[in-house]
Amino acid sequence: MELKFADRMKDFEEGIFQVLNEKKNERLAQGKTVYNLSVGTPDFKPAQHIMDAVAEAAKKPGNYKYSLADMPELTGSVIERFKKRYGVELVPEEIMSVYGSQEGITHIGMSLCNPGDGVLVPNPGYPIFAIGPSLANARLITYDLTEENSYLPDLEGMDDEVLKTVKFMIVSYPMNPICKTAPEGFYEKLVLWAKKKNIIIVHDNAYSDIIYDGRKGISILSVPGAKEVCVEFYSLSKSYNYTGARMGFLVGNKEIVANFKKLRSQIDYGTFFPVQYGAIAALTGPDDMIKEQCREYQRRRDALCGGLRSIGWDIKDSEGTMFAWGAIPEKYGTDDVAFVMELMQKSGVLCTPGSSFGSLGKGHVRFALTLPVEEIQKAVRAVKESGMI
Ligand SMILES: Cc1ncc(COP(=O)(O)O)c(C=O)c1O
Structure with missing residues (x-):
């Protein structure tokens, strides 16, 4: 039987993300470092009282x-x-x-x-x-x-x-x-x-x-x-x-x-x-954790945006979110996908091509602030040493 799926499924092909993922895994298999700043999943854990509440409730069959x-x-x-x-x-x-x-x-x-x-x-x-x-x-x-x-x-x-x-x-x-x-x-x-x-x-x-x-x-x-x-x-x-x-x-x-x-x-x-x-x-529950986490994200933002600016890449300070956003250096034109690929290969830094967020994202990249400050500093050094900027 010939299977025919809905036309809309063509919009959901993974394309670049699949390729990037493969490249990332190749690098890891070779024992090389990858600074994964592409996925927006927080690396912080939930507060203990939240996990306790889930665990307690999970022990009760009625739930x-x-x-x-x-x-x-x-x-x-x-x-x-x-x-x-x-x-x-x-x-x-x-x-x-x-x-x-x-x-x-x-x-x-x-x-x-x-x-x-x-x-x-x-x-x-x-x-x-x-x-x-x-x-x-x-x-x-x-x-x-x-x-x-x-x-x-x-x-x-x-x-x-x-x-x-x-x-x-x-x-x-x-x-x-x-x-x-x-x-x-x-x-x-x-x-x-x-x-x-x-x-x-x-x-x-x-x-x-x-x-x-x-x-x-x-x-x-x-x-x-x-x-x-x-x-x-x-x-x-x-x-x-x-x-x-x-x-x-x-x-x-x-x-x-x-x-x-x-x-x-x-x-x-x-x-x-x-x-x-x-x-x-x-x-x-209490809010102190939320506020401390925000301060930590800000330290990461400073390390990333400030760090990249210090090596000649003009990434503006984010005003909010757990990301940073900016145009790729001029010499690369507007091909953000090729840039992300090259950056990954030469520095191990993985970010997301801006064009995956719409046509006006073309020529831009997004970084997720999901690594500790020291790792972000290493990532910035890796970008510098790649000679790409
Ligand atoms: C702008 C925005 N909206 C919604 C979501 C999804 O959030 P949720 O985990 O609540 O589905 C995200 C996740 O990254 C996001 O960035």
């Missing part, structure tokens, strides 16, 4: 049933966290858990869009921002994030006729991959604009706790009136290193949450109880 819904204590812990962390008051109907923001962003378009509805997504942007709406057969309309527009959407410059076809817009600051934060007043402006244009805002807030130089990570829901048009994805992956447990939340507009819950009730039977208990421990 292996379908959970079907979020426990009221879990919803309550989100209410507590949003009040304490962002000054945002939530009610239970404004909250639902997702298997990480990734899953939520993958599916929310299916609950909001009919085929052909427009969705505004950033370019460059985190890949699922485009993949999710595409799976819902929505029509992607990219908005450019460039130095000229301070890496913000040009709201006033958008065509009104096009905007009439748009169902929702995905926004995310601090932003992966470009590592920029939203300036004060931006969300206020965005919320007003969204109301006027009748467009739902989906804010992905994965990095509000990894933000540098005294900047404050906020929730878009702290803007007056935001709940009329906004929902936000809040993730436990990066703030609490609860990454593999797959726990995040959609919070905000009640109707959007209820509508999305209806879709997800068809897809899954609820989050494993021990994962819910661990999340409660995280959300209601």
Whole structure:
């Protein structure tokens, strides 16, 4: 039988990542060092009280049933966290858990869009921002994030006729991959604009706790009136290193949450109880670890961005996220893929080609700050010794 798969599967071929992975494994097999700064998985561990809560709950046989819904204590812990962390008051109907923001962003378009509805997504942007709406057969309309527009959407410059076809817009600051934060007043402006244009805002807030130089990570829901048009994805992956447990939340507009819950009730039977208990421990627990971790990320950022600048590569300091972003040196043109490959071969430093985040990422690279400072310093030295810069 000749197997024929959906055309969309062609979009998911691993391509460069598979090749890079093979090259990395080849290097490791030869006993050579690899500085893996490509994957955004935190190398920190979750706090002990979080792991204890999961372990305790995992010992109880009753916790292996379908959970079907979020426990009221879990919803309550989100209410507590949003009040304490962002000054945002939530009610239970404004909250639902997702298997990480990734899953939520993958599916929310299916609950909001009919085929052909427009969705505004950033370019460059985190890949699922485009993949999710595409799976819902929505029509992607990219908005450019460039130095000229301070890496913000040009709201006033958008065509009104096009905007009439748009169902929702995905926004995310601090932003992966470009590592920029939203300036004060931006969300206020965005919320007003969204109301006027009748467009739902989906804010992905994965990095509000990894933000540098005294900047404050906020929730878009702290803007007056935001709940009329906004929902936000809040993730436990990066703030609490609860990454593999797959726990995040959609919070905000009640109707959007209820509508999305209806879709997800068809897809899954609820989050494993021990994962819910661990999340409660995280959300209601102390915050010192989160703040110390942020300081450590900042030290790593300084080592990487400052280190690369000191050897002649102008990588600007990230404003937030666990990444650094910059253009490849001019002499390499815009072929970020070839550059990443050569850098890997000559220095052992592995980073991610910017073009994997959209056409405006071409000619750029993204580094993950997932190694300790001393390792990052060694990686910078390896880049210098490669003679590539
Ligand atoms: C911007 C952004 N959103 C969402 C995610 C996925 O987070 P989660 O683990 O909650 O699915 C990531 C992970 O790197 C991310 O960078």
